[in-house]
Amino acid sequence: MSAPQPIVIIGAGPSGLLLAKYLEQNEIPVVIYEGDPHANHRPQGGSLDLHDDTGLLALRQTYLLDEASKMMRAEGEAMKVVDKTGKIWLDENVPEEEQQVDTKRVDVGEIRGRPEIDRTDLRNLLIKSLSPKTIQWDHKITSVTALSTSLYEIRFIDKPTITTPYLIGADGAFSLVRPLLHDIKPDYSGCSMYELEILPSNLTSSLETYIGKGALMILDEGKALMPQMNSGKKCKIYLALKVPFNWQKENPLPEKGKREWLVNLFEGWLPQAKEIIMASEETSINQRKIYQFDPELTWNTDKTGVTVMGDAAHVMSPFAGEGVNQALADALLLGQTLVPLFRPKLELGKSSSPPFPLSFFPISQPTERPTPLVEPSTDDLHEALREFEIKMMKRAKVEMEGSKENMDMFFGDEPARHLAGMLKFYGRIGYLMEMLTWPIEKVKGLFR
Structure with a gap:
């Protein structure tokens, strides 16, 4: 097989950046195209809370958690x-x-x-973790077109047109990549903000x-x-x-x-x-x-080598604090999906020097070595990306429903009373769940 072209990511938001980091640490070529002229062109919003099984896990798997923890409050x-x-x-x-x-x-x-972290701090951390030329700034997209079921053309304003067989849309709620997969658009939630x-x-x-x-x-x-x-x-x-x-x-x-x-x-x-x-x-x-989006959103497509994640896949209201956490979880899952396709492992073989006493016997020992970078088969890539989308949307569905329910509560009757009650309830549950992870001596200490 020939070495593949770089994986193209559209959008330098949290999901696009974290996916690029995961691919780079596995030595898979990747490039991000971002419309902003530089990292500080637009405000990134306020702070967000990172959740253990999504945002924190993604940072841990990309070896960024220690550095991120210095910025957390x-x-x-x-x-x-x-x-x-x-x-x-x-x-x-x-x-x-x-x-x-x-x-x-x-x-x-x-x-x-x-823990809370400012969105700007998180984004800058991700940007600095990448190779200098990974992000191509000032590439505003005018169109994304399928030339076939496995090749895509991307046109920019005043930049050369590119084609790629590997395209990831991390370009937000109004994604230009998403129409390659389906024509469903997100709905206005009924909430406007300043x-x-x-x-x-x-x-x-x-x-x-x-x-x-x-x-x-x-x-x-x-x-x-x-x-x-x-x-x-x-x-x-x-x-x-x-x-x-x-x-x-x-x-x-x-x-x-x-x-x-x-x-x-x-x-x-x-x-x-x-x-x-x-x-x-x-x-x-x-x-x-x-x-x-409707939490029941699903899709199927004959396109290969293209998918979306984050808001491009499942934009939701901000009333559960899950948008960035889900986006980071998407990026980690997609990275874990792509890496085995581009760098598969060799099958088990004979070890030249198995440890004693096994060295006395001519038996096979597990050896795991990464192969050179390869171009995945069209069928394998198609199947893997569709499986990724199913897993992603199944996970996101729960949070999409929760975000919608929370928004209804915020704008319903006696919202302050209901929100306080919910937070107190989950505070009790969270405290009890945390106790389950403590050493027994800490638990005993509560009753001394």
Whole structure:
């Protein structure tokens, strides 16, 4: 077999970057095409919590967890839930002895819980882990076309056209790669958002104390005001509304007085709502709609050598904190799918010097050596990618359903009470599950 062309990944988001890292550490050629001119062209959003069986696992498998842990903030997990009157339904920032639910963590020598990391820090870590020329910046795609069932053409603005038999779409909710597989588009979720930012210089001590160390959720009347602390005392604010698709277009932000306009949406709410919005930067306000796929989404295709992952495969609302975690899990799974195809193992053979006493007998011993890089067969590649998609969507379905249910709760009746109750319940379950992993002496210590 001939050596294969590089695997082409479209999009330098978390999933595309982590897949490239996994392939590189297995010495499989890969290239990422990204439309942004450089890594810092656009803000990457606030912080996210990494989950043990998805995001943290993916970082562990790519040998990046130790470096990532230096950027993580355990205190960023703290949640505070308030309604429009200012009633506090949950506050994990207060001393543990004052908590209604015991949420204390015990250090058993490894990362526990769901530590927070800034999206920008995570992305920069992934970028720096790659070879310098792996990411081709400033490659804005105009079209992706199937020349056959196993060869794809990618056209860029003012860049040479390329063709590839190996194409991975990590290009987000409005993926240009996905139509090669199916023509289903994500639906508007019913939620539109505004994103704001408070700079450290504008974050007063009283406001910082009120928000807490992690995220503050102020929920009521089909609206959510959600400030979230990031590293360096920056604070991202997410303002979410349950509104029709065209609402933001029909109610545009004014040229001047954007913050005052947003404050009016929360008239009659607790005074801190106005304080939070007015502390933000007038020029940092962005707006967007939230899209989601039906959790039952599946597809089949005759195309070979092409697939999608992350938001391109299963975009969901952000109300379960699973988007990036699922994307990283997708990338790890896809890497584990591709590596054996491009670098298969030799069959068992005779060992030249098996260990004593087996060296006295002429028997076969397992020897595992990587073969040279090979081009996988069309049939093997097709079967492997379809199996990957089935596993990916089966896993993502659970989180897509959970995200949708959480969004309905955020915009339903008494959302603060319901969210606090859910967090307290899962706090109890999480604490009990964590106890199962403790050494017996730690468990006994609880009853002394």
